[in-house]
Amino acid sequence: MNAEVLTPPPLTDPDALIADLGGRARGAAKRLAIATTAEKAAALRAAAGQLRTQAAKILGANARDMEAGHAGGLTAAMLDRLRLDEDRLSAIADAVDAVAALADPVGREIDRAVRPNGIELSRVRVPLGVVGIIYESRPNVTADAAALGLMSGNAVILRGGSEAVNSNRAIHAAFAAGLATSGLPADAVQLVPTQDRAAVGALLRAQGLVDIIIPRGGKGLVARVQDEARVPVLAHLDGINHLYIDGAADPAKALPLAVNAKMRRTGICGATETILIDRAYPAPLAIVDALVKAGCEVRGDKAVAALSPHVEPASAGDWDCEYLDAIVSIALVDGLSGALAHIDAHSSRHTDAIVTEDKAAADRFLSEVDSAIVMHNASTQFADGGEFGLGAEIGIATGRLHARGPVALEGLTTYKWLVRGSGQTRP
Structure with a gap:
């Protein structure tokens, strides 16, 4: 034939x-x-x-x-x-x-x-x-x-x-x-x-x-x-997904989670597009450096841009962009309340995640973020029917x-x- x-x-x-x-x-x-x-x-x-x-x-x-x-x-x-x-x-x-x-x-x-x-x-x-x-x-x-x-x-x-x-x-x-x-x-x-x-x-x-x-x-x-x-x-x-790194996050978890959530496969709808970092988190530069080393273009707010010459200034549109590419926007926020406000303003209600060892912060995030999938200490790349034990999926309804x-x-x-x-x- x-x-x-x-x-x-x-x-x-x-x-x-x-x-x-x-x-x-x-x-x-x-x-x-x-x-x-x-x-x-x-x-x-x-x-x-x-x-x-x-x-x-x-x-x-x-x-x-x-x-x-x-x-x-x-x-x-x-x-x-x-x-x-x-x-x-x-x-x-x-x-x-x-x-x-x-x-x-x-x-x-x-x-x-x-x-x-x-x-x-x-x-x-x-x-x-x-x-x-x-x-x-x-x-x-x-x-x-x-x-x-x-x-x-x-x-x-x-x-x-x-x-x-x-x-x-x-x-x-x-x-x-x-x-x-x-x-x-x-x-x-x-x-x-x-x-x-x-x-x-x-x-x-x-x-x-x-x-x-x-x-x-x-x-x-x-x-x-x-x-x-x-x-x-x-x-x-759209999958305008956020990974929030709380001040109580374990850096040994936060760094690999940030890189995986963004870079494992950049073209899927579960990829993280914006990373929010608590100003109280002790190692924001390490997150930026790891992403740059992995081949990711980083666009940041003024505070993030001041951390590294490898960061490009973010525009207003970056916070509402599904890149589907090796590009990420990063902002420093004032704790969990700042992260929740940013997510509420910019999330597409697809998948949002928190990295923290503070159970109360995790519970509040899981309760207050109004997205189809909300995660704690896990990569947003798990937003997939197969990973949820559902077999194949027709899509992720938002x-x-x-x-x-x-x-x-x-x-x-x-x-x-x-x-x-x-x-x-x-x-």
């Missing part, structure tokens, strides 16, 4: 295309809603097997995307998100297998009660239905979203970014090949076959066919989805409705009430 990915013809009727995909997805969703755990797990294991079997094709497709990305001037962070190699592809397949091994949320009873009149009430988890997922850069999202959608009983319609078009199509083809052997409908996982932006608009307008839209990408993508969507949206916003934090299987379900009576009539 030729590994070359064919380009579909120009889009002439986006609404008709999405109506066709949505109608087929709706039919598949009905079958998935009653599929057994064993059926879903077998389909995912078969898909993971095909990802491994077709590794050469997928890596070849990714090489074409990388070549186009270099030519198109993608940033280093975007190229890192886009790049696949044998290890990363193996990890993608392993993540699909991991989802197959997770507990199935569908049908799980949340709670049960008996009313005084003898009526029994229970709430059980059910799939959302048809989930539209619009994402950029990362081809692993194609497999992660397909796996999570399938295991949670949802049909998914995927629309990846143009920078990863070949990778996404190759991964989807491998996933579909595995699904074809399982007896579950192939329409359970569909990839929009065009990069025409008009198809995104049609997907956002697909009321009655799509139950929820999940955007995963930059500000521009999320803003467009929120502005144009006529179906509910589960938003994954809003308040339906799901918050890493969205995995349970986040892709809702619930319904079951009412069991014995002939009761209401007076």
Whole structure:
């Protein structure tokens, strides 16, 4: 089989295309809603097997995307998100297998009660239905979203970014090949076959066919989805994450945590973008020097800039910037209250962390910081569904409705009430 990915013809009727995909997805969703755990797990294991079997094709497709990305001037962070190699592809397949091994949320009873009149009430988890997922850069999202959608009983319609078009199509083809052997409908996982932006608009307008839209990408993508969507949206916003080093922090913990939180992988949404240091902390210069030595550009307020000639003055915009690069902004603050005020003004409510040995300070930080993930003495790079034991994730939701934090299987379900009576009539 030729590994070359064919380009579909120009889009002439986006609404008709999405109506066709949505109608087929709706039919598949009905079958998935009653599929057994064993059926879903077998389909995912078969898909993971095909990802491994077709590794050469997928890596070849990714090489074409990388070549186009270099030519198109993608940033280093975007190229890192886009790049696949044998290890990363193996990890993608392993993540699909991991989802197959997770507990199935569908049908799980949340709670049960008996009313005084003898009526029994229970709430059980059910799939959302048809989930539209619009994402950029990362081809692993194609497999992660397909796996999570399938295991949670949802049909998914995927629309990846143009920078990863070949990778996404190759991964989807491998996933579909595995699904074809399982007896579950192939329409359970569909990839929009065009990069025409008009198809995104049609997907956002697909009321009655799509139950929820999940955007995963930059500000521009999320803003467009929120502005144009006529179906509910589960938003994954910027990761403007903070690491606060308290005056009572242990320097032996604070220094490696600061370097890891910023520099382990700078292009992921869990990377720290701003470090706040208590003026009472004894070794702020060591933090700056360690980051500079690691290859990070440091932008600081006046107090931090005075510590080292390697610090560039921070602008007002730096405190609200998701760099996704080897750049960090650092400020000295007046204790925990100063840190909380800064975070409240600038955090995107994704992930914020404190480093301290003071339990009362840690408890106050965990209580008062209103973010989806709040940490104590841990790197913000742990903001990941896999690290939380959830398997793959669809994204990290920063809003308040339906799901918050890493969205995995349970986040892709809702619930319904079951009412069991014995002939009761209401007076």
